[in-house]
Amino acid sequence: MVAVPSILLASATATSGAGDDPLTIGGCTFAIDEAPSEIAFGVTPIVVKKIAIGGRVRTQTLGSHPKDVAWDGEFFENADSQIAILEALANSQQATTLTWRKPGRIKTYRVIVLDFVVTWYQAFHALYHIAVSVQSDLSSTAKSPAASVDSAVASNLSSASSSYGEILSVDPGASGSLVSQSDIDAAVASIGPVASGSANSGSALTTITTAIGRAQAYLGKLPALSAAVLPATSHLSALRVLAANITRGQSPSSVLVDGASTSLLKLGAQYYPGLEPTISATAIAKANGLASLFLDRGSQKRLILPPISGVGTTA
Secondary structure (H helix, E strand, O other): OOOOOOOOOOOOOOOOOOOOEEEEEEEEEEOOOOOOOOOOOEEEEEEEEEEEEOOOOOEEEEEEEOEEEEEEEEEEOHHHHHHHHHHHHHOOOOOEEEEEEEOOOEEEEEEEEEEEEEEEOOOOOOEEEEEEEEEEEOOOHHOOOOHHHHHHHHHHHHHHHHHHHHHHHHHHHHHHOOOOOOHHHHHHOOOOOOOHHOOOHHHHHHHHHHHHHHHHHHHHOOOOOOOOOOHHHHHHHHEEEEHHHHHHHHEEEEEEEOOOOEHHHHHHHHHOOOOOHHHHHHHHHHHHHHOOOOOOOEEEEEEOOHHHHHHHHOO
């Protein structure tokens, strides 16, 4: 069994552009005509039933768990590299990220590829079936206080550095194709604390975006059985999550809420747990032009959540 380097994963909810590829699993990118139009993500309750003497049934609910999902599709011109990545992930049975882009939102999950089957028709055309076990919904925990953002960024850098070293150990010539890890480290270091709103974040993201592009191009050129496929997949995944974490630390996002069960105080405690709820709730109210910290009951409303860099100083 092949071991895949583990990565501490986090992600962000953001607005996807019209030209974005709709689906990625680890380092495998699915083009628009290769990904399904819908994936039925959801949760299933965890229920324990106990039968007492006399036949009385007692039911206990222990929360819920994400449902496993499966779909069928087709691969085209990049089939060789896509299939190599997914077969490696299926063989390893180790968790990776699945990112699903739809208009106006991005959902990210931690998954294990349970099953992957391919039927080849032509040299550049294959049908596939894939099933994944969803371990957790990372999107629901995407917004966190400044300390958590910087901790996640540090972990992403560590994962990127580790996988970069593994790539060079099996393919020393890869250094000419990839952005060096020292350049990535220096770019992130120039920001300082991620949630501080540093003007250097734009330059750092440019460096990381370039690194993502080169890592993806390098991965796409690797032979299917290359020993560099797995570390290159991990490196690409770590860079993508790193960019997402830097972005979420300094950019606004949004959330759809139900006024019957949510107040701004509750939202503040949920999305900015390191801050006093009245401070974060006031920041949310100000960002949305609201005069009250309480929402109208029974109404649904999409609220802007201010970037972490501005909430801590909001009066």
